[in-house]
Amino acid sequence: MQKKESYLQMDKNNQHINFSSNGSNNDFELPKNYFDEMQLEIKAKIIEEKLKALVTNSNDFKVPQGYFKQLQSHIPLKKKTPIVSLISSRVIKYAAAVAIILTLGIIGYQTYSTTSTADEFLLADNFATTSVEDYFNDLTEDQTTIELIEYSEETNAPVTKEQNTTVKEVEDIIDDPITIDPTDLLEIEEEDFDIL
Amino acid sequence: MEVTDQQILETYKKGKQDLAFSQLMTKYQERIYWHIRRMVLKHDDANDIIQNTFIKAWKGLEKFREEANLYTWLYRIATNETITFINQNKKRLAQNIDDVAEVLQQEKTDNHYTGEEIKIKLQQAISTLPEKQKLVFNMKYFQEMKYQDMADILGGSVGSLKASYFHAVKKIEEFLTK
Numbered sequence: 001m002q003k004k005e006s007y008l009q010m011d012k013n014n015q016h017i018n019f020s021s022n023g024s025n026n027d028f029e030l031p032k033n034y035f036d037e038m039q040l041e042i043k044a045k046i047i048e049e050k051l052k053a054l055v056t057n058s059n060d061f062k063v064p065q066g067y068f069k070q071l072q073s074h075i076p077l078k079k080k081t082p083i084v085s086l087i088s089s090r091v092i093k094y095a096a097a098v099a100i101i102l103t104l105g106i107i108g109y110q111t112y113s114t115t116s117t118a119d120e121f122l123l124a125d126n127f128a129t130t131s132v133e134d135y136f137n138d139l140t141e142d143q144t145t146i147e148l149i150e151y152s153e154e155t156n157a158p159v160t161k162e163q164n165t166t167v168k169e170v171e172d173i174i175d176d177p178i179t180i181d182p183t184d185l186l187e188i189e190e191e192d193f194d195i196l
Numbered sequence: 197m198e199v200t201d202q203q204i205l206e207t208y209k210k211g212k213q214d215l216a217f218s219q220l221m222t223k224y225q226e227r228i229y230w231h232i233r234r235m236v237l238k239h240d241d242a243n244d245i246i247q248n249t250f251i252k253a254w255k256g257l258e259k260f261r262e263e264a265n266l267y268t269w270l271y272r273i274a275t276n277e278t279i280t281f282i283n284q285n286k287k288r289l290a291q292n293i294d295d296v297a298e299v300l301q302q303e304k305t306d307n308h309y310t311g312e313e314i315k316i317k318l319q320q321a322i323s324t325l326p327e328k329q330k331l332v333f334n335m336k337y338f339q340e341m342k343y344q345d346m347a348d349i350l351g352g353s354v355g356s357l358k359a360s361y362f363h364a365v366k367k368i369e370e371f372l373t374k
Contacts, residue, residue: 033355036355037354037355037358040355040358040359040362041358041362043362044358044361044362044365044366047362047365047366047369048336048337048365050369051318051337051365051368051369051372054314054372055314055315055317055318055372057337057338057340059230059338060309060310060311060312060315061230061233061234061237061239061303061308061309061311062239062307062308062309062310063229063239063308064239064308067243068225068226068229071221071225071229071246071247072218072221072222072225074247075221075247075250075251075254076251
């Protein structure tokens, strides 16, 4: 092939032949790599013929009797049932939007109502005097004693046990303004720095 | 008269899926079976693969695009299933020429193979080929398939398939004549 091309090139150079180097002096087109593939195909065919003379290509594999008749029944095919949606996707979208709005609304309402209750509770005016009085009166002697002992241990404060706390005394405690000594605050800050 | 691929697809579209599938199997099951069997040698293995092939075909028939050929589509599924099976069972399947001889002797005992000594030698020679050359050789030598059909099934160009077949027959000739 290469030799042929070189001859053609030589002839072309000598202006003996007036056609292109690939030998096509017409308008016909050939598939790409046609000659290379043709060579391979012919060579393969020659070897194949030799092989077939040696070993036939007849089929020596066998299948059990009636195999192909029964094959189809051995393949488990499931009937395809079309899935029909009962609710359209549009309805689902609206329902989802409503659900989200409702959820947000409930959460918002709960948050607001909880805050309101807490605020209301913190207002000193709303303290029912009877509630505080009831609390102290409901305490059993043992509970009061234990709590007082614990308190005295923590604060080193003297403990006096008075069982009959009057409403007036309770009101005095609540109304008593808390006074903080600035030096105490300084001490607390210094302690905090020590920890840090 | 054998139904055409077009008729099978029309039957399927009309909602007669079972009938269409039955026609598809009747038309192609034997060709597909032998294509698989030549790759795995054992009937039991070929039986498993062909069942998987047609189950996949049943599932995929709905989405089958008509630009493709039903015949090449089925062959492609079968080829992929076979290669997957071979890869999954590499340790168990016949890997060398001794294994091949053993498998074929067993198939003979089970009356699934009637080949003579030279045929067993040919199968041993085929077993030495790389996977692609093995496929190309089986499709061309035994099934006498056209290169273009092979290209549609296996992918790649006609030229590369011709080269693969040439290398395959050359190696087999050397094996048989040494």
